[in-house]
Amino acid sequence: MGEKMGNLRRTDMCGNLRLDDVGREVILMGWVQRQRNLGSLIFVDLRDTSGITQVVFDDTISKEIFKKAEKIRSEYVLAVRGKVRKRESVNNEIPTGKIEILADTLKILDESETPPIYIKDGDEVSEAMRLKYRYLDLRKPSMQKKLKMRHKAAKIIRDFLDENNFVEIETPMLTKPTPEGARDYLVPSRINAGKFYALPQSPQLMKQLLMVSGMDRYYQIVRCFRDEDLRANRQPEFTQVDMEMSFVDIEDVIEVNERLLKRLFKELKGVDITIPIQRMTYKEAMNRFGSDKPDLRFGFEIRDISDLVGNSSFKVFKNTIDNNGQVRGINVDGHEGDFSRKDISKLEEYIKTFGAKGLAWIKITKEEISSPIAKFLSKEELDNIIERMNGKAGDLLLFVADKENIVLDSLGNLRVEIAKKLNVIDKDDLKLLWITEFPLFEWSEEEKRYVSKHHPFTHPMDEDIDLLETQPEKVRAKAYDIVINGDEMGGGSIRINDSDLQERMFKALGFTMEEAWNKFGFLLEAFKYGTPPHGGLAYGFDRLMMLLTESDNIKDVIAFPKTQSATCLLTDAPTEVSEKQLEEVHIKVNLK
Amino acid sequence: MGEKMGNLRRTDMCGNLRLDDVGREVILMGWVQRQRNLGSLIFVDLRDTSGITQVVFDDTISKEIFKKAEKIRSEYVLAVRGKVRKRESVNNEIPTGKIEILADTLKILDESETPPIYIKDGDEVSEAMRLKYRYLDLRKPSMQKKLKMRHKAAKIIRDFLDENNFVEIETPMLTKPTPEGARDYLVPSRINAGKFYALPQSPQLMKQLLMVSGMDRYYQIVRCFRDEDLRANRQPEFTQVDMEMSFVDIEDVIEVNERLLKRLFKELKGVDITIPIQRMTYKEAMNRFGSDKPDLRFGFEIRDISDLVGNSSFKVFKNTIDNNGQVRGINVDGHEGDFSRKDISKLEEYIKTFGAKGLAWIKITKEEISSPIAKFLSKEELDNIIERMNGKAGDLLLFVADKENIVLDSLGNLRVEIAKKLNVIDKDDLKLLWITEFPLFEWSEEEKRYVSKHHPFTHPMDEDIDLLETQPEKVRAKAYDIVINGDEMGGGSIRINDSDLQERMFKALGFTMEEAWNKFGFLLEAFKYGTPPHGGLAYGFDRLMMLLTESDNIKDVIAFPKTQSATCLLTDAPTEVSEKQLEEVHIKVNLK
DSSP: OOOOOTTOOOOSOTTOOOGGGTTOEEEEEEEEEEEEEOSSOEEEEEEETTEEEEEEEOTTSOHHHHHHHHHOOTTOEEEEEEEEEEOSSOOTTSTTTTEEEEEEEEEEEEOBOOOSSOSOTTOOOOHHHHHHTHHHHTTSHHHHHHHHHHHHHHHHHHHHHHHTTOEEOOOOSSBOOOSSSSOOOEEEOSSSTTOEEEOOSOSHHHHHHHHHTTOOEEEEEEEEEOOOOOOTTOOSEEEEEEEEEESOOHHHHHHHHHHHHHHHHHHHHOOOOOSSOOEEEHHHHHHHHSSSSOOTTSOOOEEEOHHHHTTOSOHHHHHHHHTTOEEEEEEETTOGGGOOHHHHHHHHHHHHTTTOOOOEEEEEOSSOEEOTTGGGSOHHHHHHHHHHTTOOTTOEEEEEEEOHHHHHHHHHHHHHHHHHHHTOOOTTOOOEEEEEOOBSEEEETTTTEEEESSOTTBOBOGGGGGGTTTOGGGOBBSEEEEEETTEEEEEEEEEOOOHHHHHHHHHHTTOOHHHHHHHHHHHHHHTTBOOOOEEEEEEEHHHHHHHHHTOSOGGGGSSSOOOTTSOOTTTOOSBOOOHHHHHHTTEEEOOO | OOOOOTTOOOOSOTTOOOGGGTTOEEEEEEEEEEEEEOSSOEEEEEEETTEEEEEEEOTTSOHHHHHHHHHOOTTOEEEEEEEEEEOSSOOTTSTTTTEEEEEEEEEEEEOBOOOSSOSSTTOOOOHHHHHHTHHHHTTSHHHHHHHHHHHHHHHHHHHHHHHTTOEEOOOOSSBOOOSSSSOOOEEEOSSSTTOEEEOOSOSHHHHHHHHHTTOOEEEEEEEEEOOOOOOTTOOSEEEEEEEEEESOOHHHHHHHHHHHHHHHHHHHHOOOOOSSOOEEEHHHHHHHHSSSSOOTTSOOOEEEOGGGSTTOSOHHHHHHHHTTOEEEEEEETTOGGGOOHHHHHHHHHHHHTTTOOOOEEEEEOSSOEEOTTGGGSOHHHHHHHHHHTTOOTTOEEEEEEEOHHHHHHHHHHHHHHHHHHHTOOOTTOOOEEEEEOOBSEEEETTTTEEEESSOTTBOBOGGGGGGTTTOGGGOBBSEEEEEETTEEEEEEEEEOOOHHHHHHHHHHTTOOHHHHHHHHHHHHHHTTBOOOOEEEEEEEHHHHHHHHHTOSOGGGGSSSOOOTTSOOTTTOOSBOOOHHHHHHTTEEEOOO
């Protein structure tokens, strides 16, 4: 039931008209934000992706058109022609608020039923409704802005990488299933009955092959897939900014990425970040922040008091130390008064989710030191602890005694939890950080062997290579993550380009060369024919866009995201398919 | 067995050094194209992605390094430091041929076994070997150049679309299986047992939803998937340059795309194309060239002689006309002497593959008219035919008599076949052409109903709308293809944004509204809430790159292509997977 545009062609966007345009005849097209009928005057707020302009219908227009304007409802699609004029009652809340259009022509290009959600930022509506009517949700100015910022960020990144001689190369989506790592999405082959492709978890192997190909510098903004149980801010398909460089070591990869990040923050946000970006070893990050992605926007650093309490008469501490455990704490400095005993009990419950058994505390007020453990500590012990923790009047000290990993994990999470509770994080602050010198391996209790922390092609640090056979747990990797405000935004490594070293690596991982060839044969074959030193990095683009658009929800930076159960509420994917379709690809459903 | 770069950092690329650089100390890194050992002198051609430089080792270097240089074989990866000096025997075949590097330091970063294929353009090696050792194949300068041109083309396209207010928006890869059209690649869901995603055949519906979302102008360079039997130059996954615009009609989409093509050809190839680009209706293209993607680089146009032979005593012609068939021909002008009777027999065999029953011919020489059908034609008929065909001495006239579609298909293919045989196509010529006014429907013998030639959302031409119910076969669509040198490079249409018209469209397709809702419910639901007039276009990016890189084989413009049987010879995808993996996604292999 829509009219045709006919010869009308849009001359301007709704958000761009200003006082300078007064007197011009313009043609606007867009959606009706609202219509107000004052009897002899009708006002229409017309919206397009650029903004809103007020359109007026009065008695200078034909009765027929006026009648049409009376019919207009929210979200109708209009074409309006008219003259820009100065507005009597200025609206300072919108950039076009000083002008309006006196309409002389109106076409209703399409009507609209009453939309099930309001086209208004900040409207309280369930996520399910937002996703089902995503095309209406995306009409909101904030959502349009976020998608446009995503476009612009990708453009800035591409421009930068192009200038720096990176070549965008598309890698396959129908790839070989991977023998280990996260779960693949499988795609049955029709032509090759009984065989399957996998959707790529990342283009890792292909980009390394491109370096073997002599392509020198590769990048791609590329969709990746992991069929894992979805936590908040995880999507089954996600986008990586992926790059790889030849003839480089750590410093080279970091250098180019620091310039990239500087450009991105400057052009997209107008924010100057300082380069070189601060660096911290994995070990230091774990010791000070209990995390390999510490948020440096606040303090509450972890301090070790193990050496002070080994002989304490407080059994919990003493026994922990006797069993090779540790006692560490954080000083929630200045916030003693913000935590009641009940609040502290809640914090204790919180850290128990990370395996801690309890939370010891000391409150220091002007008058006294209050603590359930004080009575078990000697004066000297208490003084030493307070000194080590930099304790002063007004501080709350919190301690965990356990195995090192539980202590660090508990306190690392606790400091973030407390900072959020206290609202001490400056939202405008931006703390970028490289984490370096990751361990090359981690011990897998399940498999009873060392497994790669990154992947088996990660280069060990040169000075640690000789520990591969003797003390693999001490070998550090040429791996690095970029962390911003406590979130890992990307990571990468220098790869092994030496077949002897690669073989030692596989041995350390407990693979025979035969097993290694079964798993990674085509890459090992490629490495026989002259492999340059190479390395790279990949950013999680969705996460980066969450940061850049200040979004809490990953779904806000993806046009058509999926739910936590990996469904699309808009299209109803996934769905059942016909037996014929299944037969064609040689599979059956197996619901047992 | 490789040395480390240590502190060596590349200062220059191998292809960039010139006489101006003489005297500079440089560090180059790359692969050995070849090594020549003259006893007291060793020459190494060092190659990277930019080109080749000659490196010399002589007695000014330590014995130890000279010994190392003696070991060098083809495809070893080196780091070389040395001074640029003027070369005695200039090599004019390479841009660096006036200089060489006198090495003072050498590191062998990696060794290489003898590669199974030569790293040399034009080397005759089987496609299977090229694909299995793709990383070596990609070392060839021509392949590097093609991938770089692809990168550059994408960059030019993105820059242009960004300047023209298109927003790049990523659409999902895990989508809803489509009820009709080409075969989907299916992806079983683990979380939603028994249900399946499909990989997108194109983002058609999602981009229309983005227009409903008010995004105004969308684009994406996006991977698409079709599980169809693979013909030459088809790949199971392919890349589209996809775009959609709101508040537009045909002219607007064509206008912006002409500017895009002009920019692309100019910046990538230095070629000026004239805009506006020539246009031709579908009807004219079929009548004159027997194809909706005519190659205009040569003549041999089709002419209709049906009206001249309806009463002919040549039964084949007369019977065809009596049965509502047609007789049409082409004039292979000037090439009478190039075709023996045997050659013409071969052409006849060729057109039989398109359903034609035979090929009638008339040769006009200076002396005579030679034709097996001449004796059945009256003098007047023969004269009229020759006149209609613009026949003159030296011409060969070829005719097919059959149903219209067989006549056009046969002659359309024949003219291309002949042009290729005669080598009359100027490779440097570039003929761009819009084909417009496609039929909206085509009759499906299989389904005994009209089906959409494009898709059911294609807008009919305004003046044909009232034929929807009465003469659907006469309704033309607001659809357009861009054809370059006889290949369809892209196509698109204006979409229906009016629910009444959409309903009439579905009726014409033989769907009840219930069926239509079952198939396209979420799009029809979206269309209820204010849909702008919109339309778009998508290019086949791989095909476009074939044209732009002058490649005959689509595999040459894709880094890691698949074979005709949809396998990857490099990684061996697809492969069998474990029972556990299948169970997790609730499927079984069904090989019956």
